Amino acid sequence: MESGKMTVGSRVECEGARGTIKFVGEVATTPGVWYGVDWDEESRGKHDGMHKGKKYFETRTQTSGSFVRPAKVNAGVSLEEAVRGRYQDDTTIESQHTEQLQRAIGARFVEVVGMEKIGKKQSKLEELENVVLDGWCVYGAGDSDLMKLFPRIQELNLSNSLLSSWESVANIARQLPRLKFLDLSGNKLQLPERPSELVESMSNIGHLVLNNMIGYGWKEILTCCVMFPTLKKLQVAYNQLTTLGPVPSNILSSLEEMDIGANPVSSWEEICHLGTLPRLESINANNCLFKTIDFPGVSLNQKTELFPSLKILTVANNPLELWDAVGNLNKLPVLENLVMSYDEKAHIYFQEFAFARITSLMVFNRCRISPKEKRDCELFYLKSFSDEYYGSGGKEDVVDSEVSLEFLRKHPNYLLLVKEHGAPINESRFRNQKLKDLKIKVTVRTPNDPKREPFSKAFLPTTRVAKVKMTLKRHLKINPATNVELSYCSSNKDKLFEIPIDNDMKEMEYFSISSGDILLVRW
Template sequence: MGSQYVGQRLSFESQLCTVRYIGEVKGTKGEWLGVEWDDPSRGKHSGEHNGTRYFECKAPGAGSFVRPNRPSDPPNSFLAGLREKYITNVEKSGVPKPIEFGKKIAQEVGFDKVAKKFAELDTLTNVLLDYMRIKTCDEDTEEIAATCANLQKLDLTCNLFEEVEEVVKLCISLPKLFSLSISGNRFTKYQIRDQYRHGLDRIKTLKADDLRSSWTELFELVNNFTNVTDLSIAVGDIKKLTPDITPKVSDLRIAGRLNSICLEEHAIDSLSGLADLQSLPSLRKLLLSYNKIKAVYSPAESKTVGKLCFPSVTYLDISHNEVNDWTFLDDMRIAFPNLEALRISHNPLYGTSDARTLTEESYQITVGRLGRLVTSLNYSVITPAERADAELFYISTIVKELSGKPAEQEIEILSRHTRWQELQTIHGEQTITRDLSGKSKDALASKLIEVEVCSTSKTVTKKFPRTVTIGKLSGLIGRLFGVNPLDIALYLIEDGIIDEGGGVRETLLADELRELDYYVTEAKIKLAVRDKSL
């Protein structure tokens, strides 16, 4: 078997793998290496053959058997990988050949400087060394420091490291390093000797995604870094991080410093499954996309007000999850009382469409249910006029629901609309008439104007709040008609004007800061959209 051993990282034709078994396989001759490929699609099984299991794969279906004498790609030290990437590869293919026109050679403007630039490794501040087969830190750490004197960001994604200590030795040899990515590596040894525990306090950003490590191993790894503020440990099988889990997130040395945590692509099914993160005092950003989150609380838990609270989080990403109930937004609003930005697209709540944006109705209901501190939804700013429009629409849906049900069901209905009292304070009290013909309908209608908007190509009828400004109205209409709001002008069209012999009067709505009800008092109006250049 030579130097091969279980846990060894190998590369075959640029495909990375870890040796999980060395020995015979029944029914065959000779010895084999049982390997788990980093890319599971390369595998043929999970470590079994003809009913006998020889090894376990952390990723199902990622295993194969290969012969020990199969040639493997040579591993690199850090400096060897760096020079291969930034010098050898540039010399081979990075600098274009001179362009020839007959017997004349075109001037190589800047081409010779490219190779020189990359040869000056001490000038590089950001280095990407993914898939460079790096396995060890060079013995001469002073040479690393001199060669990479200005290196600040280092990406070591998908290499052949087996020991975390090799990465640590490398980090403490780089005097200006503050950002590190070790994603896609497959460590088998997480222990670090005391002599190498110094110098990691420079690292502020750590990306350790898809390591196929247990939570205990991840904790041990991360706990070596004492000053990290932005941490990403995405892609894995974490189901929950609650105070009853050992070790706890709150026990990390950086627990008091963490500003951002990325836990994307795990198996978390409720926000309460992350209860231990509540105690992180500096946590502002929480990234949870591509999990299995359906609710704030798991089915076995009660929705006790104040039970779950992330007081410092201002940004939350729960896109691409399994949220399918509007009450999620109400529970989330209480759990994140200071939330300012939310990403929630691509959830069953909004249908099965792959569209990036929500429909207008679902957008308005979402904004209506969110607290007023949230000013950004799916990367778009919520303006005050949009919020008012959305809240009025949401109120109308509640009024309609209440009006269609017996009075004795009102308490149960309003329990699903926890902003009802707040919205009534903001927009006025709604009187519910069960036949839908009373004051509740009139009260809401009095705040809206039905606008027939006409252009040369189409006509759209829509209700807008009376308080919408002309500038905002131009933006909304521009979006409806697919035109740039800056290129259009709005004209109020009035028929049967006595002063004009019963004809039509057109009024340019020129003051963008004026509200719509400055120009009109009617409940229904007509606007014309015209090109400013005409």
């Protein structure tokens, strides 16, 4: 941009530092035009806009302002100039960008690796679909006809540029009808007085990135979202957000993915403000500061009305109370995929227990399990805490259980799993008995092969049905791949009917088989 076009509000770069022009004109006792700049980093400035007792402009801090001559600052380039420099190997633009990098990192020699190769590959501007101009000091559209120059652009990265307003962004987006993705991270954009007037220009954009925005809080981010009626994915990481606040019902109604990570949000209650978004399927809340996950007012085994569509949640690197957090996440109605940090040495079997405690969970830390594996995790969870269950008032018949509130708070879905799979074996009954006295002794018969003589077999009541079948196949010399069916007849004369043993994962005692009964084997 020519220095004559610079106005109050324009963004400039000088020796790697960036700021906003707050004054253009002469300063007392010094002839010629000066820019009064309020720098993004207060250490770059020298004063608060005051010179010899006269206030020329306002600054954010007492030391973020200074006066500079127009020749000292970089006023930026238009979008066309930046694209040509980046993708057509325009030596003039490339040298400007290289000089900027030299100033920014304090290096005398900088080589932009790969520029020639990229330029040759994508020299046809009308074929460009993905344009990355991170750090290229773009100030706006300029006077070019962008629709004619770049008819196919779908993704545009203008992060760390010299854009100064949302009007300048809208002027670019309006001329790129295929634009779907827009990255404006690291910019300082003045909010429009009437955001709704820019909606038409932004109506095709479905993915917006506003990471590390300068001077933006949650209120400013929501104001920006008014301009994007079809937004499906929003990234607002690294914005120093501590609170979020309610989301108005007229915005973000189509949002499906949200990245709120790397913000110092210390309360899960703030994340819950996103729970009113009807289509939100994925939240990234990594590297925040909340210690708990809770849904107040929702009882132990109820589902929350918040997050009706949330399937994917990532909360890695948060100082969470892990056990309570996993229990409360079961209150999410459709959660399928969870990412959570934990110490494997301190929390043995945490992954298996997470699958058991969150009913709808099928992927944990990118590990997907099958329905059968999910069931195995649930059975393992029941068995692992069986002593605690029976010690707190649990019974083999869940209807008769009077489990303590303390146990239910720690294991909120335990009784539901007992109802589904049956109670685990109460192994405490057997601990003071000798092993030989624990074994169940039965007579094995083969109804389909009556010529085989009956024989006796003994096994522990905690032996799984699958293992009993394997043992019987070896004894009867049956092909291991053969499907074997078991049932038994009780030795009790009052119970003459045949009882099927039809679940390989259950332990034999689950079927109430006892010593003296007749075990029937069919294949």
